[in-house]
Amino acid sequence: MRGGPVGSLLRVGDVFRSARNRDPEVAFIDGHPNIHHVTASERLAQIQLSKGINPIAKIKAPGGLRRPCILIRSSPWKAGTTETPWHDVFDLDNGRILYFGDHRVDHTVPVGTTQGNAVLLEALEEHQGLTAEQRALAVPLLVFAAVSRNKTPKGYVEFCGVAVIDHAEQIEQQAEGISFPNYRYELSVLDLSAEDDRVDWAWIEARGNPELSTADALKLAPRSWRQWVEQGHAAMPEVRRRAVRPPRGREPVRQSSESGRELPPQLPAPRERGASGSASRTPTESSAELMVSVLMDRLRNLRVHNRNGRQSRHKPLALLWGISRVATGRPHLAPWREFREEVGSLLAEFGLPESSVTPEYPFVHLQTSRLWDVHGLPPDLGAVAHAAAFDRLNPEGGVTEQVARLLGDPFVRSQAVAVLRETYLTDIDQHALLEQLGLAGYESAGGIEDSTEDHERETVPAARRTVTSSRVIRDTALTAKVKKLHGDRCQVCALQLSTRFGTYSEAAHIRGIGRPHNGPDEQANLLVLCPNHHVQFDTLAIYIDTEGTVRSTANNSPIGPLRKHPSHPLDEAHLRYHRALCGRDTTAHANHGGTS
Numbered sequence: 001m002r003g004g005p006v007g008s009l010l011r012v013g014d015v016f017r018s019a020r021n022r023d024p025e026v027a028f029i030d031g032h033p034n035i036h037h038v039t040a041s042e043r044l045a046q047i048q049l050s051k052g053i054n055p056i057a058k059i060k061a062p063g064g065l066r067r068p069c070i071l072i073r074s075s076p077w078k079a080g081t082t083e084t085p086w087h088d089v090f091d092l093d094n095g096r097i098l099y100f101g102d103h104r105v106d107h108t109v110p111v112g113t114t115q116g117n118a119v120l121l122e123a124l125e126e127h128q129g130l131t132a133e134q135r136a137l138a139v140p141l142l143v144f145a146a147v148s149r150n151k152t153p154k155g156y157v158e159f160c161g162v163a164v165i166d167h168a169e170q171i172e173q174q175a176e177g178i179s180f181p182n183y184r185y186e187l188s189v190l191d192l193s194a195e196d197d198r199v200d201w202a203w204i205e206a207r208g209n210p211e212l213s214t215a216d217a218l219k220l221a222p223r224s225w226r227q228w229v230e231q232g233h234a235a236m237p238e239v240r241r242r243a244v245r246p247p248r249g250r251e252p253v254r255q256s257s258e259s260g261r262e263l264p265p266q267l268p269a270p271r272e273r274g275a276s277g278s279a280s281r282t283p284t285e286s287s288a289e290l291m292v293s294v295l296m297d298r299l300r301n302l303r304v305h306n307r308n309g310r311q312s313r314h315k316p317l318a319l320l321w322g323i324s325r326v327a328t329g330r331p332h333l334a335p336w337r338e339f340r341e342e343v344g345s346l347l348a349e350f351g352l353p354e355s356s357v358t359p360e361y362p363f364v365h366l367q368t369s370r371l372w373d374v375h376g377l378p379p380d381l382g383a384v385a386h387a388a389a390f391d392r393l394n395p396e397g398g399v400t401e402q403v404a405r406l407l408g409d410p411f412v413r414s415q416a417v418a419v420l421r422e423t424y425l426t427d428i429d430q431h432a433l434l435e436q437l438g439l440a441g442y443e444s445a446g447g448i449e450d451s452t453e454d455h456e457r458e459t460v461p462a463a464r465r466t467v468t469s470s471r472v473i474r475d476t477a478l479t480a481k482v483k484k485l486h487g488d489r490c491q492v493c494a495l496q497l498s499t500r501f502g503t504y505s506e507a508a509h510i511r512g513i514g515r516p517h518n519g520p521d522e523q524a525n526l527l528v529l530c531p532n533h534h535v536q537f538d539t540l541a542i543y544i545d546t547e548g549t550v551r552s553t554a555n556n557s558p559i560g561p562l563r564k565h566p567s568h569p570l571d572e573a574h575l576r577y578h579r580a581l582c583g584r585d586t587t588a589h590a591n592h593g594g595t596s
């Protein structure tokens with residue numbers, strides 16, 4: 001029997017009462033929805049949330065053995081104790097969680113054989129399934145965080161979403177001075193915006209119904225899960241949760257106004273870290289390395305030398321080279337001799353005129369940024385820029401494996417390129433630089449469209465047309481329709497340009513349809529602009545903030561509200577993508593403090 005106001009829906013951000021063995025008939029306990037009511041089932045046993053990793057038993061389904069789901073609970077209030085010496089890291093804005101397995105210092109069994117680790121390692125294998133059929137069987141992770149309510153730290157959980165395991169790594173942890181092995185899992189949290197941030201428990205129940213085929217159970221899954229099953233890991237940039245939040249300070253209060261709300265530890269605020277100067281103090285430091293906001297923060301705060309009041313470009317150029325290796329599918333580490341040639345020529349062409357070409361400096365000194373690894377140097381040379389020794393030993397260097405993995409996401413890559421361009425390289429020919437690096441297109445909203453007319457483009461790279469200025473999109477039925485809706489008036493300045501033959505406007509893709517952006521050709525991805533604002537939008541001189549205000553990228557000053565038409569809704573994800581290209585994504589914006 002189910003009913004009441006809760007139904008079987010789990011909504012992200014909702015806090016549930018999760019006391020053990022409570023009557024599932026009761027909808028609310030102590031003012032919160034009863035998790036056992038929401039997940040009540042005639043078929044499945046009552047769920048458990050008492051441990052960190054709580055699998056529901058597998059059933060024998062038509063396609064094979066199928067586990068309905070694994071319920072994950074992160075307990076930040078226990079972190080730091082012998083029982084739970086680790087800190088899970090939640091970065092829900094970027095859809096990422098670092099979660100530690102259940103091996104403990106007092107365990108004598110081999111790592112990976114504890115119940116939780118064994119279950120998650122098995123799930124990882126399913127999540128890496130190569131075919132859609134394999135992935136359809138894969139078990140969903142439902143993630144909860146323990147929160148304090150009613151002055152008690154126990155018995156309440158906040159629902160955080162549905163996750164897939166991207167990666168697992170065996171690590172060494174410390175408890176009371178003793179190190180012990182464990183696993184650390186990198187989870188991707190899926191976007192549930194199509195379901196209004198809700199998961200229907202009926203999906204999990206269907207997965208636990210042996211009479212239902214896996215395909216039938218899949219029909220009840222969230223849209224992003226179905227897309228992931230269909231396309232696998234390649235779909236991740238599309239289906240990962242990316243909460244778009246208003247600028248800090250104006251964040252609406254979610255849910256109850258109760259105090260004592262304790263979400264899992266957020267990443268340390270960059271300014272706090274700088275002020276206290278004790279970054280190594282936080283036990284999450286090594287884990288936090290992975291997170292997008294930390295990556296951007298580090299890119300923004302490179303220690304660079306000043307020469308005559310100008311910033312040296314050695315490190316930013318070497319990092320752009322590192323990004324280009326990931327973007328072009330090459331190994332993230334390269335032998336010194338290759339680095340010397342490639343970054344050496346970048347420094348010669350794009351370094352400060354008075355700087356010498358010394359690639360050995362960024363090669364070794366970038367290690368302090370914690371974004372960069374060097375392998376193959378003896379300890380006494382590990383921090384010395386010694387070109388002759390490097391020539392002899394040929395060590396390997398490049399961005400770290402974790403950074404490379406993050407940069408595998410085109411969205412993160414666009415953001416990283418934007419941060420480096422905007423912070424260190426504003427006064428050089430960015431188009432020439434990015435072209436040389438194989439990153440052309442990252443400096444324009446449109447990207448590069450391969451010329452379809454020119455069949456010689458394989459041998460003639462110039463045939464690729466880089467769109468760095470305004471271009472007129474061929475009038476399709478789609479663009480004609482939006483232009484008509486707006487009466488050819490610019491959505492930024494309302495100008496309706498008259499020509500000898502009537503009014504004129506241009507349609508601009510928000511997320512360019514050319515490489516590397518690969519945006520969709522759809523109405524929600526189009527703006528109607530005058531030629532001037534089209535040029536500014538494409539060259540990233542203006543962007544649209546989360547409130548719908550058009551702003552200048554140079555100083556964030558407002559230009560005016562974006563003019564909207566009720567029949568022409570825009571996709572916030574595309575606007576966010578364009579902001580990221582401008583280096584003005586919400587995350588970056590928040591880190592800058594209230595510049596606007």
Ligand SMILES: [Zn+2]
Pocket residue numbers: 490491492493494495529530531532533
């Ligand atoms: Zn205009």
